[in-house]
Amino acid sequence: MKILVLISNVPDTTTKIRFKSDNTAFDDAGVQWIINPWDELALTRAVELKEMGGVSLITVANVGNATTEPTLRKALAVGADDAIRIDVEARDAFEVATQLASVARDYDLIMAGIEASDYNGSAVGGMLAELLDIASVSSVSGINIENGQLFFNREIDGGSQVLSVTTPVVAIVQKGIAKEPRIPAMRGIMMARKKELKVTAPVSAEDRTSFVRFELPPKKAACKMVAEDNAKELIRLLHEEAKVL
Amino acid sequence: MSILVYTENWDGKFKKFSFELVSYAASIAKQTGSTVTALSIGNVADSELQKLSNYGTNKVLKITDDRFNSLDNKAMSKAIVAAAKAEGAKMIILAHNNLGKALAPRVAVRLQAGLETGVVALPVSFDPFIVKKKVFTGKAFAEVKINANVKVITLAQNSFEPVELHHSETIEAFNPQVADSDFTTTVKETNKVTGKVLLSDAEIVVSGGRGMKSGDNWGGLEEMADLLSAGMACSRPVSDEGWRSHTEHVGQTGKIIAPNLYMAFGISGAIQHLGGVSSSKVIVAVNKDKEAPIFEVADYGIVGDVFTVIPQMIEAIKEMKS
Ligand SMILES: Cc1cc2nc3c(=O)[nH]c(=O)nc-3n(C[C@H](O)[C@H](O)[C@H](O)COP(=O)(O)OP(=O)(O)OC[C@H]3O[C@@H](n4cnc5c(N)ncnc54)[C@H](O)[C@@H]3O)c2cc1C
Numbered sequence: 001m002k003i004l005v006l007i008s009n010v011p012d013t014t015t016k017i018r019f020k021s022d023n024t025a026f027d028d029a030g031v032q033w034i035i036n037p038w039d040e041l042a043l044t045r046a047v048e049l050k051e052m053g054g055v056s057l058i059t060v061a062n063v064g065n066a067t068t069e070p071t072l073r074k075a076l077a078v079g080a081d082d083a084i085r086i087d088v089e090a091r092d093a094f095e096v097a098t099q100l101a102s103v104a105r106d107y108d109l110i111m112a113g114i115e116a117s118d119y120n121g122s123a124v125g126g127m128l129a130e131l132l133d134i135a136s137v138s139s140v141s142g143i144n145i146e147n148g149q150l151f152f153n154r155e156i157d158g159g160s161q162v163l164s165v166t167t168p169v170v171a172i173v174q175k176g177i178a179k180e181p182r183i184p185a186m187r188g189i190m191m192a193r194k195k196e197l198k199v200t201a202p203v204s205a206e207d208r209t210s211f212v213r214f215e216l217p218p219k220k221a222a223c224k225m226v227a228e229d230n231a232k233e234l235i236r237l238l239h240e241e242a243k244v245l
Numbered sequence: 246m247s248i249l250v251y252t253e254n255w256d257g258k259f260k261k262f263s264f265e266l267v268s269y270a271a272s273i274a275k276q277t278g279s280t281v282t283a284l285s286i287g288n289v290a291d292s293e294l295q296k297l298s299n300y301g302t303n304k305v306l307k308i309t310d311d312r313f314n315s316l317d318n319k320a321m322s323k324a325i326v327a328a329a330k331a332e333g334a335k336m337i338i339l340a341h342n343n344l345g346k347a348l349a350p351r352v353a354v355r356l357q358a359g360l361e362t363g364v365v366a367l368p369v370s371f372d373p374f375i376v377k378k379k380v381f382t383g384k385a386f387a388e389v390k391i392n393a394n395v396k397v398i399t400l401a402q403n404s405f406e407p408v409e410l411h412h413s414e415t416i417e418a419f420n421p422q423v424a425d426s427d428f429t430t431t432v433k434e435t436n437k438v439t440g441k442v443l444l445s446d447a448e449i450v451v452s453g454g455r456g457m458k459s460g461d462n463w464g465g466l467e468e469m470a471d472l473l474s475a476g477m478a479c480s481r482p483v484s485d486e487g488w489r490s491h492t493e494h495v496g497q498t499g500k501i502i503a504p505n506l507y508m509a510f511g512i513s514g515a516i517q518h519l520g521g522v523s524s525s526k527v528i529v530a531v532n533k534d535k536e537a538p539i540f541e542v543a544d545y546g547i548v549g550d551v552f553t554v555i556p557q558m559i560e561a562i563k564e565m566k567s
Pocket residue numbers: 013037453454455456457479480481482483494495496497498499510511512513514515516517518521531532533534537549550551552
């Protein structure tokens with residue numbers, strides 16, 4: 001089985017968000033870039049599956065310019081066998097999915113995250129599946145291979161399901177897919193230098209959305225404090241003032 | 246023009262969120278001179294479908310084909326696309342929840358539409374079509390322009406209050422041509438928890454963090470949740486430690502919720518935690534550290550020990566109820 005893991009390059013989750021050019025663009029000055037947390041967990045599970053046998057290849061793919069290469073190198077260090085970077089700015093989900101569709105044909109299992117932590121699109125995985133006209137399963141919290149057959153755990157409202165799926169398939173993964181992200185070991189980092197990071201030219205692709213402007217949320221009113229021994233007052237406020245009880 | 250709303254059902258019932266979607270669509274329809282068609286897939290009684298009309302649908306299409314029970318993403322999105330085409334819909338609205346997020350991207354590709362997800366308000370403008378959404382996990386908002394003729398959007402929960410608006414409505418059976426080969430997934434096993442308030446549904450959520458000290462100290466929070474018919478949640482370290490089930494973990498890497506009231510006990514308020522709860526209408530924090538960041542986002546707070554405050558709150562709630 002061949003696995004393709006989609007890797008989005010995002011600002012570290014603790015980044016203080018600022019905008020520039022009249023609030024029309026994200027200000028990336030001084031930002032640390034990481035593998036999108038969901039993609040990191042997806043990759044971790046892919047590597048675990050490979051270690052258990054039954055997976056012959058793990059490729060990671062990113063749509064982005066050369067600045068995303070350290071993130072792809074990290075993915076190689078975690079355990080991907082090779083990497084593809086499609087050399088074009090990621091502008092919107094449809095454009096990104098169109099680019100990815102041009103390199104995703106030969107894989108049995110494609111793993112995407114439920115959302116990228118920057119623009120929170122929740123779109124690329126599903127779009128890619130539709131462009132390839134293949135199955136997709138969202139809310140995937142577990143992936144297992146038994147006798148060459150794929151089984152997914154899927155979260156549903158109030159519970160979970162076990163599914164068998166046809167391949168090729170896009171798994172859109174969320175919490176639970178792996179316990180902790182795997183941290184690259186020294187050996188992995190050394191080996192990553194020798195692995196192939198292929199840069200391919202983009203196909204022509206249309207973008208259908210564009211950011212107009214950004215804003216920071218309005219400052220919240222100060223928190224109303226209630227004395228420790230006066231829980232009764234808190235309940236009264238929630239009941240009479242906030243009207244939520 | 247017509248607007249198509251996909252109204253998901255939960256064991257044959259609609260939720261407040263369904264009515265939020267319909268109301269939102271009705272409001273856009275009013276501004277643009279359009280009509281609203283709701284699409285329901287699954288076994289829903291006509292009396293339940295009729296409820297949608299109280300919020301402004303002009304027509305309801307119902308698909309009752311059992312094959313869709315497996316929630317197959319490919320097949321379901323084909324069904325929605327078929328309905329959109331039959332109705333000539335220029336806008337398709339889905340919920341920004343698990344199923345909506347799974348289907349909307351597929352629907353958008355198939356209809357050559359522009360997609361925006363997690364929309365939090367009525368469009369900023371219609372021409373050009375601009376909507377507002379949260380980005381950076383709630384740390385900022387963005388206005389996004391959709392440059393395509395057909396628009397698909399997913400609406401975030403709690404971003405539009407349902408307004409009653411009665412339309413005379415028709416319910417029509419709809420039979421999209423979806424081939425067996427489009428059903429690509431087989432459900433082998435389903436495990437559902439029953440009897441508890443679902444976190445995703447809960448209007449009130451009671452949540453504990455590492456300040457609860459161990460898995461043995463949750464009796465008070467459970468009692469409070471019972472009294473308030475609230476859902477239970479926790480911070481990530483709590484589920485990592487196995488004090489609570491991982492299904493209760495909220496935050497950037499857990500569930501994202503938006504209840505009316507979120508009460509955080511012994512939770513510091515790390516940015517990744519807030520990513521999952523910051524859309525709550527009212528936030529209450531109880532923490533012994535007055536500098537804890539949770540107080541920056543809380544509306545009401547008590548600086549104090551959870552183990553003395555929780556029993557007092559339970560007493561006060563009982564008093565209020567009696
Ligand atoms: C990529 C990434 C993703 C993450 N995703 C999530 C996520 O989805 N959800 C999440 O929750 N976290 C997430 N985290 C972890 C997050 O950074 C914090 O570590 C976590 O939220 C802290 O949990 P906590 O508030 O329960 O614990 P702590 O930060 O340890 O806070 C405990 C609080 O309890 C208070 N306290 C202690 N004892 C008492 C007492 N007796 N009475 C009253 N107050 C008391 C303390 O003052 C303190 O403020 C993520 C981290 C990373 C790096």
